Amino acid sequence: MNISNSVTKKDHLPKMNGKALYVADYSTDGILFGRLFYSSKTRARILKVNIPVLPEGYLTVDKNDVPGENRVHIVMDDTPVFVDDTVEYIGDPILMVVGPDEDEVARLLSEITVDYEDLTPVLDISDPDATVFFDYHYGKGDVDKAFSEADKVYTEKFRTGRQEQAYLEPQGMIAEPHDGRITVHGSLQCPYYVHGAVAKAMGFEASRVQIKQDVTGGGFGGKEAFPSILACQVAVAAHKAGKPVRVIFGRREDMEFTSKRHPSLCTYKAAVKDGRITAMDIDVMYDGGAYTTLSAVVLQRGIICANGIYKMDNLRVHGRAIKTNTVPSGAYRGFGAPQTFFAVEMMMDHIAKDLKVEALAFKQAHIVVQGDETSTGGKYHFPVPVPEMIEEVDKASNFREKKKKYVRQTGRYRRGIGMSMVFHGAGFTGSGERDFIKAVVKLHKYADGTVEVLASNADIGQGLKTTFSKIVAHELNMPLERVIFHNPDTDRVPDSGPTVASRSLMIVGELLRRASINLLSDWVDGEDRIVEEHFTEPDFIIPFYLDRFHGDAYPTYAWSVSAIEVEVDTFTGLSKILGAWGSFDVGTPIDMNIVVGQMEGGFLQGIGYASIEQIDADRKGRIRNNSFSDYIIPTSMDVPNLNVMMHIEKYPLGPYGAKGAGEIPLVGAPGAYLEAMEQALEANLNYIPFSAEDTMKVLRGEVK
Amino acid sequence: MNSNIIKFILNGNEVSYAGPAGARLLDVLREEFRLTGVKCGCSEGECGACAVIIDGMLANSCMVAMGRINGSHVMTIEGYAGTERFAALDKAYASVSAVQCGFCIPGMILASECILSKTPHPTEEQIRDGISGNLCRCTGYNAIVTAIMSASKEGNGLW
Numbered sequence: 001m002n003i004s005n006s007v008t009k010k011d012h013l014p015k016m017n018g019k020a021l022y023v024a025d026y027s028t029d030g031i032l033f034g035r036l037f038y039s040s041k042t043r044a045r046i047l048k049v050n051i052p053v054l055p056e057g058y059l060t061v062d063k064n065d066v067p068g069e070n071r072v073h074i075v076m077d078d079t080p081v082f083v084d085d086t087v088e089y090i091g092d093p094i095l096m097v098v099g100p101d102e103d104e105v106a107r108l109l110s111e112i113t114v115d116y117e118d119l120t121p122v123l124d125i126s127d128p129d130a131t132v133f134f135d136y137h138y139g140k141g142d143v144d145k146a147f148s149e150a151d152k153v154y155t156e157k158f159r160t161g162r163q164e165q166a167y168l169e170p171q172g173m174i175a176e177p178h179d180g181r182i183t184v185h186g187s188l189q190c191p192y193y194v195h196g197a198v199a200k201a202m203g204f205e206a207s208r209v210q211i212k213q214d215v216t217g218g219g220f221g222g223k224e225a226f227p228s229i230l231a232c233q234v235a236v237a238a239h240k241a242g243k244p245v246r247v248i249f250g251r252r253e254d255m256e257f258t259s260k261r262h263p264s265l266c267t268y269k270a271a272v273k274d275g276r277i278t279a280m281d282i283d284v285m286y287d288g289g290a291y292t293t294l295s296a297v298v299l300q301r302g303i304i305c306a307n308g309i310y311k312m313d314n315l316r317v318h319g320r321a322i323k324t325n326t327v328p329s330g331a332y333r334g335f336g337a338p339q340t341f342f343a344v345e346m347m348m349d350h351i352a353k354d355l356k357v358e359a360l361a362f363k364q365a366h367i368v369v370q371g372d373e374t375s376t377g378g379k380y381h382f383p384v385p386v387p388e389m390i391e392e393v394d395k396a397s398n399f400r401e402k403k404k405k406y407v408r409q410t411g412r413y414r415r416g417i418g419m420s421m422v423f424h425g426a427g428f429t430g431s432g433e434r435d436f437i438k439a440v441v442k443l444h445k446y447a448d449g450t451v452e453v454l455a456s457n458a459d460i461g462q463g464l465k466t467t468f469s470k471i472v473a474h475e476l477n478m479p480l481e482r483v484i485f486h487n488p489d490t491d492r493v494p495d496s497g498p499t500v501a502s503r504s505l506m507i508v509g510e511l512l513r514r515a516s517i518n519l520l521s522d523w524v525d526g527e528d529r530i531v532e533e534h535f536t537e538p539d540f541i542i543p544f545y546l547d548r549f550h551g552d553a554y555p556t557y558a559w560s561v562s563a564i565e566v567e568v569d570t571f572t573g574l575s576k577i578l579g580a581w582g583s584f585d586v587g588t589p590i591d592m593n594i595v596v597g598q599m600e601g602g603f604l605q606g607i608g609y610a611s612i613e614q615i616d617a618d619r620k621g622r623i624r625n626n627s628f629s630d631y632i633i634p635t636s637m638d639v640p641n642l643n644v645m646m647h648i649e650k651y652p653l654g655p656y657g658a659k660g661a662g663e664i665p666l667v668g669a670p671g672a673y674l675e676a677m678e679q680a681l682e683a684n685l686n687y688i689p690f691s692a693e694d695t696m697k698v699l700r701g702e703v704k
Numbered sequence: 705m706n707s708n709i710i711k712f713i714l715n716g717n718e719v720s721y722a723g724p725a726g727a728r729l730l731d732v733l734r735e736e737f738r739l740t741g742v743k744c745g746c747s748e749g750e751c752g753a754c755a756v757i758i759d760g761m762l763a764n765s766c767m768v769a770m771g772r773i774n775g776s777h778v779m780t781i782e783g784y785a786g787t788e789r790f791a792a793l794d795k796a797y798a799s800v801s802a803v804q805c806g807f808c809i810p811g812m813i814l815a816s817e818c819i820l821s822k823t824p825h826p827t828e829e830q831i832r833d834g835i836s837g838n839l840c841r842c843t844g845y846n847a848i849v850t851a852i853m854s855a856s857k858e859g860n861g862l863w
Binding site: 006008009011012013014015016017018019020021022024025027028165166167168169170215216217218219220250251460461462463591593594596597599600601602603604605627628629633635636637639640642644 | 734735738739740741742743744745746747748750751753780781782785790793794797798799800801802803804805806807808809810813828829831832833835836837838839840841842843844845846847848849
């Protein structure tokens with residue numbers, strides 16, 4: 001059977017009939033309810049916390065109750081489990097109230113007050129007093145020479161906003177102390193991240209910590225690092241209470257106090273000689289929020305993509321993640337790449353306009369080809385199918401024809417179409433897979449012939465239960481029903497790494513395929529057997545050195561070309577999306593329906609990011625629109641004409657040719673959307689989200 | 705007989721509820737009746753994850769007070785899952801893998817039922833309108849729309 005043929009997803013029925021248990025669905029018998037008390041100050045020293053008299057059975061939990069280190073292990077360990085002496089943003093967790101009745105817990109929470117001494121916050125990444133969390137430089141060629149010899153030099157700034165992951169299931173976690181151990185289960189993407197964090201905060205040996213993933217209602221990066229924080233908090237609370245404790249977030253709490261996509265400010269400078277870009281000098285600033293969480297790795301990915309998919313022999317990139325006293329930024333599908341890809345796509349577009357050439361043709365003249373050097377002196381080892389994908393999208397959307405047609409529009413309704421092209425490097429940046437993750441998988445063949453996948457990757461909707469099982473069943477030539485893959489439990493599964501970075505299928509899926517081959521080679525009917533497989537770096541890789549940003553940042557790339565067509569109502573500022581077309585190369589789809597579903601969902605999230613998804617904060621940095629009433633995500637009505645095409649360029653080292661798929665569909669949407677808006681509005685635009693209000697500002701001549 | 709008792713038909717069975725009339729249907733379904741297929745996504749009527757069918761109409765159960773349902777028929781995914789119509793939708797959703805994280809799905813299935821019971825052969829636009837109160841962050845909606853369309857064809861006569 002062709003591996004791409006779709007099957008009924010393994011977890012289909014329990015999710016259909018309501019039987020699947022998400023963390024909030026477990027019985028609350030004998031469980032205490034916990035709720036967090038948050039800082040209401042942007043930045044302040046805590047002088048005194050005033051706690052009301054607690055009825056019997058109720059308790060508060062704070063920094064003094066953390067048995068291990070009061071630090072959440074993420075990349076660096078600066079995030080406290082509960083705040084120490086100062087609060088660093090509105091929403092910094094000070095303590096938890098725990099007790100048997102949820103309403104009483106809420107009442108007690110409302111009676112807590114804190115005496116603060118205000119400290120000066122930083123809210124703007126351009127503030128000269130801001131702390132720089134991470135500061136990276138890299139480059140190549142002779143940038144200064146290229147600029148001095150340029151016919152023309154272009155400089156422009158680009159901004160992107162925060163984006164909320166808006167998984168439908170809010171964050172939630174339950175911790176149960178038992179037999180000198182702690183078990184934490186809940187909504188999460190990365191069981192071993194949570195495991196490491198809880199062990200550190202509890203001061204426990206690894207063997208005393210068990211983490212289990214429950215059925216998880218979406219993540220999109222939002223359940224990569226944040227669950228480590230929440231898990232530490234509930235673990236500490238359960239430890240103190242000596243009873244199970246659960247914390248389930250409400251939507252507003254989730255939207256206001258959990259990590260979001262990094263806002264960015266990028267300054268691009270480009271040298272043009274004889275109609276070609278000869279150099280780029282790029283400054284990238286990401287707003288990290290109050291703690292470092294994942295900012296280092298998000299920024300690394302962002303700056304590596306800074307020159308887009310264009311050949312650039314002379315390149316200088318400076319990237320910084322800046323501390324502000326706002327909710328910590330974190331992982332979100334794309335992981336730093338959407339910001340810089342947006343900027344470079346608009347930069348290319350604007351230079352082309354100034355040179356009076358077609359933007360698409362201008363971009364095409366700069367696209368890398370197989371064998372070219374990457375931004376970091378690595379190599380595009382495999383074919384770059386973008387030129388063919390452009391033709392596919394053009395054919396489906398009539399891009400070139402519409403681009404010519406939508407000019408000098410004067411009516412109420414004006415149209416525009418835009419196209420962008422991006423890649424996404426699958427797997428951890430640089431040598432992360434080899435040096436940090438070191439993925440291990442196991443297959444357990446039982447005597448009855450059933451085979452169980454033992455891996456720590458979580459099916460959070462993207463279909464891993466099905467795709468992992470398909471790979472094993474395919475290789476062992478057995479029915480899919482005989483392969484099982486339960487939600488990961490760290491007591492049972494090895495650490496095959498986190499469910500992030502479009503890595504699970506390409507990297508862990510390949511390990512499972514290899515493990516299956518080993519299992520088959522000495523398969524004995526009726527015998528119980530376990531095989532294990534470890535990650536090895538492919539031979540062709542040019543080793544990556546993070547200190548110099550040199551080498552292959554990624555072994556291979558997924559590619560996309562996206563086109564979006566809009567119609568702007570110049571009376572209201574509202575724009576309608578007439579069509580969205582995307583061609584995506586993620587290698588061999590391990591299940592066509594699943595991959596198309598990822599592309600459609602990710603593409604729509606990217607369109608939301610570019611247009612309607614706006615996080616608004618007041619002068620204290622407090623997020624004002626913390627609900628689905630005010631933070632609008634796309635509904636079924638917003639992009640009815642959303643078209644996905646698969647272009648298959650196999651990756652020889654991925655299972656059956658598969659590459660990473662999860663993130664790529666989102667990354668290219670903003671550039672395509674804003675280019676379309678530019679055409680409709682006959683203006684150069686440089687920030688997202690670009691809302692109806694922004695459209696009105698352009699129409700009124702307030703923005704040029 | 706205590707006149708404060710609220711009686712209603714839940715998934716075909718007559719049940720009663722003695723708590724406050726102002727309690728939210730969502731909480732009562734999840735906590736008292738342990739019908740956890742009814743999901744809480746936002747608590748303010750925006751996401752549709754807690755949708756149930758009350759007297760044939762789709763309603764967000766987080767926005768319904770218990771007092772409002774005295775004498776009503778309430779159908780949750782647990783009750784609907786036993787029906788022939790569910791089986792048709794189940795097959796249609798499976799055939800296009802329209803279920804990703806699944807959190808919106810119980811509400812989405814009941815929304816699908818309400819579309820088809822009102823319009824057995826809906827247009828794409830009617831389907832999109834009918835699920836527009838049910839947010840899904842995973843799928844981009846295409847697969848769900850296709851599934852409902854296919855259920856309307858394959859399940860001809862059921863609605």
